[in-house]
Structures are given as structure tokens and as C-alpha cells.
Amino acid sequence: MSTATADIHHDPVESNVNYLNASYGIKSWLFTVDHKRIGLMYLAVITFMFTIGGVAATLMRLNLVEPQGALVEPETYNKLFSTHGIIMVFFFLVPSIPATLGNFLIPLMIGARDVAFPKLNLLSWYLFVTGCGFAIFAILSGGVDTGWTFYPPYSSLYSHTPVVIMALGIFIAGFSSILTGLNFVVTIHKMRAPGMTWFRLPLFIWALYATSLIFILGTPVIAITLFLLGLERIFHVGIFDPAIGGDPLLFQHLFWFYSHPAVYIMILPSMGVVSELITAFSRKKIFGYSFIAFSSLAIAVISFIVWGHHMFVTGQSVYAGLVFSVLSFIVAIPSAIKVFNWTATLYKGSISYQAPMLYALGFIGLFTIGGLTGLFLASLATDVHLNGTYFVVAHFHYIMVGGALMGYLGGIHFWWPKITGRMYPDMWARIAAAIVFIGFNLTFFPQFVVGYLGMPRRYAVYPAEFQVLNVMSSAGASVLAVGYAIPLVYLAWSMRYGPPAGRNPWGAKGLEWTTLSPPPTENFDVPPLVTEDAYNYAHAGATHV
Amino acid sequence: MSDMAAHDAHAHPQGFAHQFEDAVQQKEAGTLGMWAFLVTEILFFGGMFTAYIVYRSLHLGGFIIGSHLLEVKFGATNTAVLICSSLTMALAIRSAQTGKSRGAIISWLILTMILGATFLVVKFTCEWYPDYLNHIVPGSYFGFEYRPEWGAHAPYVQMFMCFYFFMTGLHALHMVVGLGILTVLVIMTARNKFSSEYYTPLEISGLYWHFVDIVWIFLFPLLYLIGGRYPGS
Amino acid sequence: MSEHPEQGGHGHVVPVGVYIAVFLALMCLTALTTGVAYIDLGQWNTVAALTIAVAKMLLVVLFFMHVKYAHGLTKIVIIAGFFWLGIMITLSLSDELTRGWEINPAGWTGLIPFLHHLF
Numbered sequence: 001m002s003t004a005t006a007d008i009h010h011d012p013v014e015s016n017v018n019y020l021n022a023s024y025g026i027k028s029w030l031f032t033v034d035h036k037r038i039g040l041m042y043l044a045v046i047t048f049m050f051t052i053g054g055v056a057a058t059l060m061r062l063n064l065v066e067p068q069g070a071l072v073e074p075e076t077y078n079k080l081f082s083t084h085g086i087i088m089v090f091f092f093l094v095p096s097i098p099a100t101l102g103n104f105l106i107p108l109m110i111g112a113r114d115v116a117f118p119k120l121n122l123l124s125w126y127l128f129v130t131g132c133g134f135a136i137f138a139i140l141s142g143g144v145d146t147g148w149t150f151y152p153p154y155s156s157l158y159s160h161t162p163v164v165i166m167a168l169g170i171f172i173a174g175f176s177s178i179l180t181g182l183n184f185v186v187t188i189h190k191m192r193a194p195g196m197t198w199f200r201l202p203l204f205i206w207a208l209y210a211t212s213l214i215f216i217l218g219t220p221v222i223a224i225t226l227f228l229l230g231l232e233r234i235f236h237v238g239i240f241d242p243a244i245g246g247d248p249l250l251f252q253h254l255f256w257f258y259s260h261p262a263v264y265i266m267i268l269p270s271m272g273v274v275s276e277l278i279t280a281f282s283r284k285k286i287f288g289y290s291f292i293a294f295s296s297l298a299i300a301v302i303s304f305i306v307w308g309h310h311m312f313v314t315g316q317s318v319y320a321g322l323v324f325s326v327l328s329f330i331v332a333i334p335s336a337i338k339v340f341n342w343t344a345t346l347y348k349g350s351i352s353y354q355a356p357m358l359y360a361l362g363f364i365g366l367f368t369i370g371g372l373t374g375l376f377l378a379s380l381a382t383d384v385h386l387n388g389t390y391f392v393v394a395h396f397h398y399i400m401v402g403g404a405l406m407g408y409l410g411g412i413h414f415w416w417p418k419i420t421g422r423m424y425p426d427m428w429a430r431i432a433a434a435i436v437f438i439g440f441n442l443t444f445f446p447q448f449v450v451g452y453l454g455m456p457r458r459y460a461v462y463p464a465e466f467q468v469l470n471v472m473s474s475a476g477a478s479v480l481a482v483g484y485a486i487p488l489v490y491l492a493w494s495m496r497y498g499p500p501a502g503r504n505p506w507g508a509k510g511l512e513w514t515t516l517s518p519p520p521t522e523n524f525d526v527p528p529l530v531t532e533d534a535y536n537y538a539h540a541g542a543t544h545v
Numbered sequence: 546m547s548d549m550a551a552h553d554a555h556a557h558p559q560g561f562a563h564q565f566e567d568a569v570q571q572k573e574a575g576t577l578g579m580w581a582f583l584v585t586e587i588l589f590f591g592g593m594f595t596a597y598i599v600y601r602s603l604h605l606g607g608f609i610i611g612s613h614l615l616e617v618k619f620g621a622t623n624t625a626v627l628i629c630s631s632l633t634m635a636l637a638i639r640s641a642q643t644g645k646s647r648g649a650i651i652s653w654l655i656l657t658m659i660l661g662a663t664f665l666v667v668k669f670t671c672e673w674y675p676d677y678l679n680h681i682v683p684g685s686y687f688g689f690e691y692r693p694e695w696g697a698h699a700p701y702v703q704m705f706m707c708f709y710f711f712m713t714g715l716h717a718l719h720m721v722v723g724l725g726i727l728t729v730l731v732i733m734t735a736r737n738k739f740s741s742e743y744y745t746p747l748e749i750s751g752l753y754w755h756f757v758d759i760v761w762i763f764l765f766p767l768l769y770l771i772g773g774r775y776p777g778s
Numbered sequence: 779m780s781e782h783p784e785q786g787g788h789g790h791v792v793p794v795g796v797y798i799a800v801f802l803a804l805m806c807l808t809a810l811t812t813g814v815a816y817i818d819l820g821q822w823n824t825v826a827a828l829t830i831a832v833a834k835m836l837l838v839v840l841f842f843m844h845v846k847y848a849h850g851l852t853k854i855v856i857i858a859g860f861f862w863l864g865i866m867i868t869l870s871l872s873d874e875l876t877r878g879w880e881i882n883p884a885g886w887t888g889l890i891p892f893l894h895h896l897f
Contacts, residue, residue, distance in 0.1 A: 224592035320873035584859035
């Protein structure tokens with residue numbers, strides 16, 4: 001992207017007025033409408049929620065060291081896995097990249113001053129915090145034991161846990177994500193800089209656009225579903241009650257109509273990050289730009305017609321199962337297209353292995369494993385055997401943790417210098433990335449095996465012959481925890497002591513790298529004008545521009 | 546920085562927000578945003594419509610009995626009331642578009658509010674409260690023992706009444722929010738915030754109000770007219 | 779920024795006469811749907827009621843909500859919303875209405891005599 005007279009070589013970070021030091025005091029943050037500050041406020045809250053979800057996971061894995069349960073009673077274990085799922089899905093993964101990196105980067109990447117509706121953006125943050133508040137209140141009131149899936153009639157008629165409070169927290173957080181998605185769609189449609197046509201947009205924007213479509217189309221359905229569940233619990237009568245002809249499976253249809261696309265909400269932004277990282281660290285144009293862009297849209301669309309694969313064994317008709325099974329195979333295709341294109345991008349690239357690239361490469365491998373194992377589950381006959389076992393748990397953790405979370409960490413590291421104006425110590429980051437990779441595989445690969453052998457999920461106890469694999473998994477979890485803790489330390493350290501980063505420490509292409517680090521409040525000191533395609537790196541072999 | 550100086554130098558149109566380049570972009574963004582929100586409302590109400598369609602397909606007998614417990618005259622009257630309110634809302638926006646006085650805009654808005662309030666009053670006093678007295682509100686007061694002629698359909702009658710109260714209740718909630726929005730608009734108009742150049746909040750609130758009307762346009766036949774009202778239905 | 783004259787700061791002004799005509803049409807359709815309910819058309823009562831409801835919705839959307847004079851993007855957004863609702867309803871019904879279907883005991887081997895029977 002050529003801009004007017006931007007001087008990329010010597011901008012002293014300390015002397016410019018940027019979005020961080022433009023105003024001081026808690027009120028300047030709590031009443032901000034600057035998308036960059038809002039992104040950081042989201043980062044703080046979701047990091048906190050991640051630790052809560054992580055504590056629940058820690059207690060679960062500690063319990064599973066012994067076949068008879070080493071730590072907690074089954075009733076408590078039910079609350080632990082429910083809390084872990086609810087917090088990690090609704091209060092960490094769904095908002096993670098969109099609310100933090102998306103909020104921060106979208107206006108910068110498209111050359112705008114802010115998002116379309118900045119005050120609505122702030123409202124989104126407050127709604128999210130309120131939702132978190134209700135969820136934490138529900139946990140402190142004992143926690144729910146229904147699983148993150150809230151299936152009736154247990155959740156509506158029999159559970160004696162604070163289901164309504166937790167559902168209310170999710171409802172409010174969902175409303176927050178609807179407003180964020182709406183904001184992003186309008187911003188991307190209406191506020192691109194001159195010359196920024198749709199097909200010059202970074203693929204991160206395409207990914208977030210597709211994600212925002214899912215936010216808008218899917219989230220209202222989980223909202224009404226939880227609303228109806230809440231009415232049934234409060235009034236002791238409702239539309240899922242078998243006594244008046246209600247069908248518990250209808251709840252599952254409505255629940256999964258959102259919750260399946262939700263998993264694509266969780267992975268699409270991460271795929272967008274990976275497109276940015278692969279190109280920057282192989283210094284090469286992306287292979288198949290329009291294929292990746294359209295695949296993002298295809299994933300968003302097809303994700304809405306596969307939800308029944310969660311219901312193959314819960315009572316759905318075989319004929320519906322057949323339809324959903326075929327469609328579930330089809331949804332794998334656009335994801336595979338992306339993996340092929342990223343790999344082709346690497347070929348003959350000038351590759352460097354800083355921490356963001358390590359996370360991106362890890363993503364490609366682990367996401368592929370997770371995605372392929374999804375096909376085992378999409379196939380009706382094998383799903384009968386594998387559903388409800390640890391095979392499913394391993395499958396989605398490979399995608400959510402090995403995929404989404406690693407993309408998130410890669411993105412945080414990549415854009416850290418832009419966000420803070422300072423560079424983090426890359427050696428520590430690479431060590432942490434390696435520890436995460438090793439710890440992750442040690443935790444979750446044994447779960448494929450133990451699930452295939454028949455160990456059920458959501459159980460506090462298990463047959464003794466599975467102990468070795470469970471101990472391996474728990475040991476891996478402790479390594480993984482170390483890997484997550486290390487970045488907290490050096491990233492915090494770098495905010496104060498890291499070297500100033502300059503506009504473009506990675507030499508990457510993208511409008512965000514043309515402005516100062518940290519950016520001024522209105523983003524660009526010189527209004528951007530876009531004249532070239534995305535990822536317009538010099539050909540392989542040339543030194544960096 | 547230079548951009549900032551040029552920015553401040555020329556007079557901004559009324560209601561202009563700084564993240565936009567010009568008023569046209571702002572209006573288009575606001576309208577697109579409201580339509581995206583209405584899509585979320587389509588899916589929100591849509592969840593209940595989906596459930597309704599499923600159960601009506603499976604238990605039509607109970608739904609017919611339940612529907613016949615409702616009074617068509619109140620449903621039809623309320624439908625007419627809401628259609629009138631959509632007309633007055635459209636005329637309120639048109640008044641702003643054509644530069645009419647504040648008084649004209651406010652009159653149309655208040656007329657819309659009166660019609661909306663009428664809807665709610667009819668709903669509550671002529672329908673919900675009598676339903677409660679007649680023991681057809683779902684829950685522990687639901688009067689199976691009063692109506693042995695329902696026979697095997699009885700549980701599904703209660704299911705229908707669940708849908709009736711949940712769907713019209715959610716709709717009424719949206720009406721109340723709409724009345725709140727209209728109040729804010731009246732205040733904003735009185736404070737001279739709108740002109741023929743800038744009336745976007747009126748326009749997008751109008752979209753919301755018309756949407757709530759459309760929901761009722763579907764609720765009326767789907768709740769009140771199931772199985773027809775001819776003799777022998 | 780825009781080449782659509784009707785999307786300028788003023789927007790397209792709809793004549794009052796059009797609004798009144800739409801209003802009268804809506805009232806007539808309401809009377810019609812109420813009246814038709816008192817006539818025995820069997821299962822066509824439902825079809826008639828829904829058709830009239832869709833017609834009323836289109837009048838409100840096109841004229842009161844100005845979609846007739848709007849960007850193509852607006853129309854795509856609205857169609858997408860209804861299409862997604864349609865997906866939810868259709869695929870849910872594909873399960874709920876086929877629960878009782880008998881699974882062919884002959885399995886795939888029954889397919890050949892079945893095709894034979896058809897042709």
C-alpha cells in the first residue's frame with residue numbers, strides 16, 4: 001500500500017501522542033469510544049475468563065488421575081465440566097479474536113478512523129462484562145451441572161442449580177456479540193479507504209466478515225432458546241415439557257442451530273490470523289487469495305446446515321441423520337482448501353521462525369488433525385461408537401485449542417508491537433510456543449486413543465485400564481499450563497521494558513503497518529490510499545522491503 | 546493531523562459523527578446497521594415460529610381447540626390498530642423528510658404511540674386478564690378439569706396456550722421498547738435535532754416499528770385463525 | 779461516495795397518496811383474512827391466511843420501510859434473513875416429521891426390487 005509521505009524508519013515511540021496516552025484516568029477508559037481501547041478492555045476481561053475456565057479444567061484433569069476420581073464427587077465433577085465448557089465457549093473463544101484483535105485491527109486494516117458505531121461498540125463491551133458477571137455469580141452460587149449444552153428435560157425440570165442465572169449471562173453476552181458482528185459488517189461494507197476494494201482486503205477481514213455473518217444469523221437463535229428454557233424453569237411449564245407434548249429434541253435443534261455455527265465463529269478468525277502470519281513470515285503473496293476468501297464465506301454458509309450431526313444418537317430420525325451426515329462431509333471441503341493454500345504459500349517462501357510463525361505452523365498441523373477426526377464423527381456408523389466418548393473431546397480440543405487458541409496467541413504476538421509500541425522477547429516466546437505445542441499434544445492425543453477404546457466423556461470415574469492414558473493427559477495439561485503462563489509474564493514485562501518497535505518491525509504488508517506504533521487515536525497520521533493488492537511482497541529471493 | 550484541521554474548519558451537518566467521511570455514508574451505515582439488527586430479530590422470533598410450526602404439524606387437533614379459545618374480534622382489531630400505527634409512523638418520517646414543523650412530526654409520533662398503547666391495553670384487558678380468569682393461562686392454574694370435552698387433545702391445548710402467551714408476550718415486550726424509543730424521538734424532535742437533511746434516527750426507528758407490526762401480521766392468522774372459524778371447525 | 783440520487787441526505791420521498799393506498803390495502807387484506815376464516819376451505823384456509831400475511835408483509839416492507847427504493851444490498855440482507863429462517867424450519871421439520879418413517883428392513887438390497895417396481 002503506498003501512502004503519502006509516511007516515514008517508516010525513524011518515529012520515536014515515546015514522543016508521539018497515541019491512543020494509549022491521549023488521555024489518562026479510569027474514566028477515559030470506561031467511557032472511551034476508541035475501538036483500540038475497547039479491544040484492550042476486552043483482552044483484559046477474556047484473559048480473566050480464560051483463567052476461570054482453566055481452573056475448572058485443572059480440577060477436572062486432577063480428578064481424572066485416579067479411576068475412582070481423585071479429587072471431587074461426581075456431582076461436583078458435573079459442575080466442573082459444565083463450567084469449563086460454558087466459560088471457554090461463550091466467554092472466551094467466541095469473543096476472543098473478534099472482540100480483541102478484530103476490534104483493534106479492522107478499522108486499521110481497512111483504513112478507517114474507527115468502526116461504524118463506536119458507542120455501540122462500547123455498549124457491546126459493557127454487555128459482555130455484565131454477562132460475565134452473571135456467569136460468575138452463577139458459578140459462585142454453586143455452578144450449573146447440565147453441561148454447556150443445557151439439554152432438557154434435565155435442565156428444565158430436574159437440575160437444582162442456577163440454570164436461569166447462567167442462561168441469562170450467556171444471553172447478555174450473546175447480545176454483545178450480535179452488536180459486535182453488526183458493527184463489523186457495516187464497517188467493512190461502508191468504511192473502507194479509497195482504493196480498498198473487496199478483493200484487496202486482507203484475508204483477516206474476509207474471515208471476520210464471515211464470522212460476523214454467523215454472529216448476526218446464529219446468535220439470536222441461542223438467545224431465544226435459552227429464553228424459552230428460562231421461561232420453562234421459572235413457570236414450570238414450557239414448550240420442551242413432554243407432559244404437554246413437548247419434544248426435548250426440539251431444544252437440541254434450536255440449540256445446535258447456533259452452537260454448530262458457533263464453532264466456526266471460534267475458528268474462522270483464527271484462520272484469518274493464520275493467513276496473515278503465513279504470508280508475513282514467508283514474505284510471499286498468499287496462494288489462491290480468492291479461494292481462501294470464498295472459502296471463508298462458504299464455511300459460514302454451510303456451517304448452518306450441518307447441526308444435526310450433534311444429534312445422530314439422541315433420537316433424531318435416520319433420514320435427517322443421512323442429510324446432515326452428507327452435508328457435514330461437505331463443510332470440510334472449504335477448510336481443506338485453506339490448508340492446501342497455506343501450504344502452497346509456504347512453498348519457495350523465505351521462511352523465518354519467529355513465535356507468531358511457530359503458532360501458525362502449529363495451527364496448520366493440529367487443525368488438520370482435528371478436522372480429519374471430525375470426519376470420523378460425521379460418518380453415521382462410526383459416530384454411533386465414538387459419540388459421547390473422549391474421541392469427541394479430543395476432536396474439538398484439537399480444533400479449539402490446537403487451532404483457534406494457537407491462532408489467537410500467534411495473532412497477539414504478531415500485532416503486539418502495533419498495539420503496545422514495544423517488542424516482546426522472541427526467544428521466550430518461541431520457548432513458550434514449543435511448550436504449548438508439546439503440552440497440547442501430550443494432553444489431547446491420548447484422549448483420541450482412550451475415547452476410541454470406549455471411555456465416556458463427562459464422567460468423573462472410568463475403568464481402571466484407562467488410567468495410564470489419563471495420567472498422560474493430565475501430565476500434558478500441566479505442561480500446557482506452563483506454556484500459557486509464560487507469555488503472561490513476558491508480554492506484561494514488554495509493556496514497560498520492551499524495546500520500541502517502530503511502525504513495521506516485521507516488514508509486513510498491510511495498512512495497519514503503515515501507521516505509528518502505537519497508532520494515534522484516529523489511526524492514521526496520513527489518510528491512506530490503497531493502490532496495490534494484499535500481500536504484495538517482493539518475489540521470493542529478494543531481501544525485505 | 547492536517548486532515549483534522551481541514552475537518553474542523555467546515556461546518557458539520559447536523560448530527561454528523563466523526564468516524565464517517567460524509568453524511569451520505571453515515572445514513573447508509575445507519576440504515577444497513579438497523580436492517581442487520583432486524584435480521585437478528587427475524588431469527589429471534591423465528592426460533593419460536595420454528596417451534597410453533599413443529600408442534601402445530603404434530604398436534605393440530607390441540608392447536609385448533611386452543612386457537613378457538615381466542616377471540617378473533619380482539620385480534621383483528623389489534624391488527625388494524627397496528628396497521629394504523631405503521632401509517633402514522635411513516636407519515637412522521639415523511640414530515641421530517643419534507644421539512645415540516647417540529648409540531649407536525651411530534652403529532653404523528655404521539656399518534657403512533659397512542660395506537661401502540663391502545664394495542665397493549667386491548668391485549669391486556671380484553672385478552673390476557675380474562676384468559677387468566679378463565680383458567681387458560683398455562684401452568685398450575687390451567688383448568689383441565691373445566692373442559693373434559695378436550696379429551697386426548699388436552700395437553701396440546703396447554704402447549705398452544707404456551708405459544709400464545711410466549712409469542713404475544715415477546716411481541717408486547719418489543720412494543721413496549723418501541724414506545725420507549727418513540728418517547729426518545731419525541732424529545733429529540735422537540736429539541737430540534739432533526740431536519741430534512743438529518744432524520745436518520747426517525748427513519749431507523751420506523752424500520753423497527755414496522756418490523757414489530759410485521760411480526761403481528763403473522764401472529765394474527767397463526768394464532769387466532771387455526772383451523773378456520775366456520776361452523777364445524 | 780454514492781451514485782444513487784435517492785440515497786442522498788434526503789432519501790426518496792414517498793407521496794402521501796401511496797402511503798394511504800398501502801394502508802387501505804392492508805386494512806382490506808386484514809378484513810379478507812378474517813372473513814375467509816369463516817368460510818370452509820379445509821386445509822386451504824391455512825394457505826389463504828399465510829398468502830395474505832405474506833402479501834401484507836411485502837406491502838409494509840416495500841413501501842412503509844422504503845425497500846422498493848433501497849440499495850440492492852438492503853434487499854439481499856432481508857432475503858438472507860428469511861432464507862436462514864427457512865433453513866431452520868425446513869431442516870428441523872426434516873427430523874420431526876420423519877421420526878415415524880419405517881426404516882426399510884431390506885436395507886440397500888431392497889433398493890433393486892424397489893427400482894424394478896418403479897420402472
